Amino acid sequence: xxxxxxxxxxxxxxxxxxxxxxxxxxxxxxxxxxxxxxxxxxxxxxxxxxxxxxxxxxxxxxxxxxxxxxxxxxxxxxxxxxxxxxxxxxxxxxxxxxxxxxxxxxxxxxxxxxxxxxxxxxxxxxxxxxxxxxxxxxxxxxxxxxxxxxxxxxxxxxxxxxxxxxxxxxxxxxxxxxxxxxxxxxxxxxxxxxxxxxxxxxxxxxxxxxxxxxxxxxxxxxxxxxxxxxxxxxxxxxxxxxxxxxxxxxxxxxxxxxxxxxxxxxxxxxxxxxxxxxxxxxxxxxxxxxxxxxxxxxxxxxxxxxxxxxxxxxxxxxxxxxxxxxxxxxxxxxxxxxxxxxxxxxxxxxxxxxxxxxxxxxxxxxxxxxxxxxxxxxxxxxxxxxxxxxxxxxxxxxxxxxxxxxxxxxxxxxxxxxxxxxxxxxxxxxxxxxxxxxxxxxxxxxxxxxxxxxxxxxxxxxxxxxxx
Amino acid sequence: xxxxxxxxxxxxxxxxxxxxxxxxxxxxxxxxxxxxxxxxxxxxxxxxxxxxxxxxxxxxxxxxxxxxxxxxxxxxxxxxxxxxxxxxxxxxxxxxxxxxxxxxxxxxxxxxxxxxxxxxxxxxxxxxxxxxxxxxxxxxxxxxxxxxxxxxxxxxxxxxxxxxxxxxxxxxxxxxxxxxxxxxxxxxxxxxxxxxxxxxxxxxxxxxxxxxxxxxxxxxxxxxxxxxxxxxxxxxxxxxxxxxxxxxxxxxxxxxxxxxxxxxxxxxxxxxxxxxxxxxxxxxxxxxxxxxxxxxxxxxxxxxxxxxxxxxxxxxxxxxxxxxxxxxxxxxxxxxxxxxxxxxxx
Numbered sequence: 001x002x003x004x005x006x007x008x009x010x011x012x013x014x015x016x017x018x019x020x021x022x023x024x025x026x027x028x029x030x031x032x033x034x035x036x037x038x039x040x041x042x043x044x045x046x047x048x049x050x051x052x053x054x055x056x057x058x059x060x061x062x063x064x065x066x067x068x069x070x071x072x073x074x075x076x077x078x079x080x081x082x083x084x085x086x087x088x089x090x091x092x093x094x095x096x097x098x099x100x101x102x103x104x105x106x107x108x109x110x111x112x113x114x115x116x117x118x119x120x121x122x123x124x125x126x127x128x129x130x131x132x133x134x135x136x137x138x139x140x141x142x143x144x145x146x147x148x149x150x151x152x153x154x155x156x157x158x159x160x161x162x163x164x165x166x167x168x169x170x171x172x173x174x175x176x177x178x179x180x181x182x183x184x185x186x187x188x189x190x191x192x193x194x195x196x197x198x199x200x201x202x203x204x205x206x207x208x209x210x211x212x213x214x215x216x217x218x219x220x221x222x223x224x225x226x227x228x229x230x231x232x233x234x235x236x237x238x239x240x241x242x243x244x245x246x247x248x249x250x251x252x253x254x255x256x257x258x259x260x261x262x263x264x265x266x267x268x269x270x271x272x273x274x275x276x277x278x279x280x281x282x283x284x285x286x287x288x289x290x291x292x293x294x295x296x297x298x299x300x301x302x303x304x305x306x307x308x309x310x311x312x313x314x315x316x317x318x319x320x321x322x323x324x325x326x327x328x329x330x331x332x333x334x335x336x337x338x339x340x341x342x343x344x345x346x347x348x349x350x351x352x353x354x355x356x357x358x359x360x361x362x363x364x365x366x367x368x369x370x371x372x373x374x375x376x377x378x379x380x381x382x383x384x385x386x387x388x389x390x391x392x393x394x395x396x397x398x399x400x401x402x403x404x405x406x407x408x409x410x411x412x413x414x415x416x417x418x419x420x421x422x423x424x425x426x427x428x429x430x431x432x433x434x435x436x437x438x439x440x441x442x443x444x445x446x447x448x449x450x451x452x453x454x455x456x457x458x459x460x461x462x463x464x465x466x467x468x
Numbered sequence: 469x470x471x472x473x474x475x476x477x478x479x480x481x482x483x484x485x486x487x488x489x490x491x492x493x494x495x496x497x498x499x500x501x502x503x504x505x506x507x508x509x510x511x512x513x514x515x516x517x518x519x520x521x522x523x524x525x526x527x528x529x530x531x532x533x534x535x536x537x538x539x540x541x542x543x544x545x546x547x548x549x550x551x552x553x554x555x556x557x558x559x560x561x562x563x564x565x566x567x568x569x570x571x572x573x574x575x576x577x578x579x580x581x582x583x584x585x586x587x588x589x590x591x592x593x594x595x596x597x598x599x600x601x602x603x604x605x606x607x608x609x610x611x612x613x614x615x616x617x618x619x620x621x622x623x624x625x626x627x628x629x630x631x632x633x634x635x636x637x638x639x640x641x642x643x644x645x646x647x648x649x650x651x652x653x654x655x656x657x658x659x660x661x662x663x664x665x666x667x668x669x670x671x672x673x674x675x676x677x678x679x680x681x682x683x684x685x686x687x688x689x690x691x692x693x694x695x696x697x698x699x700x701x702x703x704x705x706x707x708x709x710x711x712x713x714x715x716x717x718x719x720x721x722x723x724x725x726x727x728x729x730x731x732x733x734x735x736x737x738x739x740x741x742x743x744x745x746x747x748x749x750x751x752x753x754x755x756x757x758x759x760x761x762x763x764x765x766x767x768x769x770x771x772x773x774x775x776x777x778x779x780x781x782x783x784x785x786x787x788x789x790x791x792x793x794x795x796x797x798x799x800x801x802x803x804x805x806x807x808x809x810x811x812x813x814x
Contacts, residue, residue: 016720
């Protein structure tokens with residue numbers, strides 16, 4: 001039997017490394033020593049060689065991959081779906097059963113990696129053979145396909161019928177056992193490649209990748225750029241793995257109590273108990289925050305700023321220290337960086353007037369070098385013109401005000417008063433499920449903010465406009 | 469001339485080999501060794517808590533709203549649906565004029581969604597609560613690529629969108645004007661995914677593509693600052709570790725890998741002999757300890773990021789898992805599948 005090793009469509013084939021992996025495992029399964037023990041299987045009055053049971057397959061997978069029987073059944077099922085193993089007794093049912101049902105390995109000739117996509121001509125010949133053998137009594141969908149093909153490739157129909165007759169004649173000369181095996185193999189191939197309506201199409205792979213139109217031009221310019229990039233990368237400063245990896249261990253440890261999937265959350269996980277207290281207690285406008293939330297502000301400056309409430313508290317602290325303009329400046333810079341392009345010049349101008357101009361009402365203390373560079377850049381304002389100044393103020397707050405805030409009475413007080421919620425257990429009586437309440441849609445903000453023409457931010461308070 | 473092209477290609481390959489050698493020099497320990505002292509994870513039980521039914525075809529993409537309970541999802545038949553996942557109610561629905569809507573994103577304000585796919589564009593739809601209003605009427609066409617849109621996400625505001633495309637590029641767009649602010653060239657084939665870095669300075673993002681490469685980009689200059697090429701097939705998904713110091717990627721080679729940006733190398737591979745099909749979508753739990761991977765064999769595998777072991781396998785979907793995201797507060801994750809449904813797991 002010849003195996004077609006020519007790549008039918010090299011590009012598509014690349015997308016399926018799963019086939020290579022499946023084939024490797026299929027070959028392992030057939031190993032004379034370590035593989036599945038094959039035996040003869042009686043099919044009516046014929047004996048089919050090299051068969052195995054579904055249970056054999058599952059048990060082999062459990063042992064080989066050290067997995068549970070559920071997973072082994074699932075993996076085995078994929079081999080049947082992709083046509084590497086086919087059932088003997090109920091060929092149309094491409095399902096793996098972990099019992100004494102019989103299965104056989106598909107011949108490599110019909111593997112998906114060798115004969116894909118299935119050719120229309122081959123399908124026509126197959127249906128023609130069936131049609132002849134069954135004297136016109138094809139199954140409904142096969143009849144439809146047959147007629148459709150007849151129309152579509154009418155010009156080669158003589159060839160199709162001739163091939164069909166020739167193949168039927170050749171198969172009559174084989175031993176009955178061989179003939180049945182070949183028929184099973186061929187049938188299995190077509191069940192996978194031309195699935196009957198209503199069954200899942202395992203060869204559906206989604207839209208094509210790497211199409212020939214608009215391919216990236218791998219020209220001299222591309223490679224020159226790549227070379228430049230690699231040269232720069234070579235010279236890069238790297239940190240020892242031990243230091244980097246240690247930081248993950250620390251990070252995971254620090255955040256574990258805050259990870260609801262890892263450690264649960266109090267009072268309860270809304271998705272599990274249907275109780276939304278957890279969300280209510282952690283909302284932006286709650287009166288008193290939870291302890292975990294306030295603790296988290298101490299993990300990093302970014303954590304404090306990312307929480308709207310944390311930011312407000314920090315602003316209050318800065319006001320006491322007469323350095324609130326730093327945070328306001330930083331926020332204004334964010335607004336420029338992430339806002340509408342058209343509004344940049346006017347926003348930058350506002351920032352200059354309020355924070356940078358000599359005698360400005362909220363003048364920020366930036367070093368002379370950065371100030372000079374920024375003022376020069378303001379002559380031609382663009383999105384990133386305030387970046388240096390913003391970074392300077394950010395690090396100033398991070399290194400100075402932030403650590404002092406964490407030591408302040410304001411913070412310590414809040415932490416002491418912060419709530420540790422009581423645990424709500426899932427309802428013992430499943431039929432007394434809590435009602436799942438809806439919440440006001442954030443889209444309600446569209447109505448109010450649209451008139452103001454405000455740019456919308458990730459941390460903005462979208463308001464709690466009441467639903468009608 | 470072809471001589472020069474071949475020479476350039478060889479030179480680039482040589483440099484790549486040298487780069488891998490340099491990267492190996494400071495690799496003094498494996499992640500699982502460092503994690504030996506960490507407590508092992510106990511029995512892991514996660515169940516489907518909600519099933520969102522309503523799409524008439526394959527679900528391709530999903531994104532959470534910052535309110536922690538709403539989700540936008542897109543599918544093969546062009547439908548984009550906004551759900552309150554908690555109640556499972558559908559709140560908005562839009563029919564796109566194209567099929568295979570492979571990308572969708574929720575705006576940070578919660579007032580709009582972006583989506584696109586085989587139309588090669590990314591469009592923004594403001595969400596209106598007026599039941600009579602046709603959402604498609606206010607649609608804004610923002611991004612224009614020369615091939616399919618594979619992913620999109622808003623940056624820190626509703627005003628900018630980052631896109632990746634089958635045309636091999638990524639781009640940053642101003643939503644209001646539709647102007648391209650920056651383009652990112654460097655991938656040798658389709659770009660399939662991207663993720664924004666959660667860093668203090670908020671200026672970088674990572675992308676992955678069919679060239680088996682993942683690239684970290686500077687959003688201001690358009691330059692690729694770091695790239696990694698250790699996967700053996702298409703990279704379907706990239707996601708930053710919560711600290712921003714690393715990112716994970718999921719690939720058709722059936723592995724997920726972790727790359728550290730300071731060590732400048734791959735630091736972990738998450739694979740198993742029984743996992744044969746590609747990982748389509750990955751995301752971390754809040755603490756970064758767990759990595760959830762949705763796979764093309766219909767399952768979800770849960771990995772212990774530190775120890776490198778597979779903690780659990782979740783069955784339930786009846787076709788490929790195509791998209792997976794952890795909720796903003798880490799209480800659950802949502803998976804979308806070619807079986808037309810979305811599931812919330814907790």
